[in-house]
Amino acid sequence: MSGIERYAAPRTLEEAAELLSAGGATVFAGGTDVMPQANAGRLRFQKTLLNIGRIAELRGIGESNGVVRIGALTTITELLESPLVRGRFRALWQSCDHFASDQIRNAATLGGNLCNASPAGDTLVPLLVLDAQVVLAGKPNGTLATRRLPLAGFLTGPGRTLRAAHELLTAVEIALPPAGFDSEYFKFGTRPALDIAAISIGLGAVREGRVLRDVRVAFGAVAPTPVRAPRVEAALEGRIADDAAIEAALEAAADEIHPISDIRASDWYRREMVRNMLQRMLCDVREG
Template sequence: MKNRVIQFIKRGEIVTLCNVPPTRTLLEVLREDLNCTGTKEGCNEGDCGACTVVLGEADGGKLKYSAVNSCIRMAHSIDGLALWTVEDLAADDGTQHPAQQALVQSHGSQCGFCTPGFVMSLFGMYQNHVVQGEPISRELAQAELSGNLCRCTGYRPILEAAQQMEKLPQVRVDEPDLLQKLELLAQAGRGLEPDLAYISPRTLTALLSARAAHPDAQIVAGCTDVGLWINKMHKQFDKVLDVSKVKELRLIEDTPSHLSIGAAVTLTDAFAALVADRPQLHTFANRFAGLPVRNSGTLGGNVANGSPIGDSMPLLIALGSRVVLMSEKSGQVVQRELPLETLYTGYRTNVMTADEVLAWIKVPKAVEGEWSRVYKISKRFDDDISAVCLALNLHQEDGLVKHISIGVGGVAATPVRALQTEAALLGQAWTQSTVQQAMASLREEFQPISDMRASSTYRTLVLGNLLQRFWLESQGEQQINLESFTLEGEPA
């Protein structure tokens, strides 16, 4: 089995790598093969941000910049893209980039280990906001740096550095030249070769054919979970099938009735579409993970993975989402659609056959009179995995519950729908008494386990409390969530 040649652009030049194993990470290639040791290995699981790099790709005639974690990103996934590491930012004469200069001037580096990762996140922020003429608020800086951890707790000067970048002389990437080189790489694409260890189809037809031919291949998208299997569990895969470049699955179709989100759409873009339709999801979307994880991970990957603490599934279940599965059989495309909650059969297992792929997630659009919320409980507010996640979607008519759907995570072997509690609420008056009874029903419906994140008793108690929070918010209470508060001296 031969390995695909990798070509990408770094510091304006095309880099070509041969004989890279399919499960070798980008961080390993940078540090060990290219001697780019400014990119650090910290947690090696996408949590700390010390390994952050920035990727660039052509998007509608422009460059799209994404800060990502190189420790859980497969090296082959950057084939055909542009890459920046911390070594690439300073000019040839040594002049610092504004992302570096602002950090120095604000005294934002303490022990220095996490600094390269912060610099790269600042560079991504610079390209996506400062160069576009958009000011960087403290809130924006805090949200976009949420995937970078500083063990010296030096966040204040780093946030100040983010806001100082726009005051420095502007530095621009030569985008026309870069776009031209990216187009040359795209034209030189080698297509789908069945004997390659890393298969990266560009079309849905090619993907379905590859899946039919290689049902044993490990499917990956952003590798935000498979990367952990490789780094922490030392798993190796002889063959990898990457869906992230399938053009049809990178699209979001916005119809009057629903959003159809391709399985290869990043979490960043998927949540942007969901928030545009339901603005109340903004805080939850930012808390899903750090920005580098959202920039790599995909909604389809999160759903197909089926982790019982995957945050997107409770929300999607509550919204009545459906999944579209596709395969190729005897040269014909076969498609089936089912409610998301029926996808799962057990812990990280599902109904998909060996030759099927998850292609789209169809999310109903918000309707007038809908009241929906999603609550995430975790030990850390930002960049942390849920202990419990509860999502609810309510429609009332004449004071009665006309429709209620409830998605829950962290209480069973799979993400689940609280059918018994829904039945207890349906048709009832939306009153405190009804909610109290439903709280008891919700606590009795599941038997969660105790683990490092929370005890069974805690999870059970919190479930009922979150339903009460939902009731209070539906009655106009506002000062009951952390996002309702601002720090002293901060603008409301």
């Protein structure tokens, strides 16, 4: 039987960090991951149920000095409705558009999606492409301390991250990409949303004439975490997206992904889809 002894809904980060330092807390914001996981027995409630959804300072999307800060409590719907996200982070916006359903987008938070660390997590792939950093805050020694980690390092396995038990993910920071940078997110599925990606691909680059610069590629659901694909990026960096470059990128992708077979897709099919869909995305880039 679950044994939650205490419920807390702090209003400040200080307060929340304090509670976390005491240990034994289950943290939730939207609840869309925690609730079904608890019902299915995949998550055991700790003694304290900590609702971080009331901490105002974890909300909002803002830009200063070329860095966009997205508060951890920003819902997927809020991301979809942000002109900044839509204008500058197209892949992220697309991933939100493909995210579950309206009801879940209204509740689910960006911080929650990151901490849930699903290999198929929708926002993770575009955030990798955007070189996002996560901001973690905690009060290990009585004072609030903050640290920043690149998202790629933060994710360590299915449902696992470098967030310490006493820490909260407070925000995601994205340096505004260079002028001309555009990004694209592809999620494999038969319907617009309400689906778990069998594979997903994020692609971003600056086009200088016909040449691609600052190429960034990430894949979802082909490894224990969503992953950047440095060899694919290298195969495309500084090149024209011609047949040879595309073929080199596809070969590199085949080496860089390690998909598994599960009820959603076989490893073979995942490989085929990464190949075919990356090819399609690169051909679209070539055709402008």
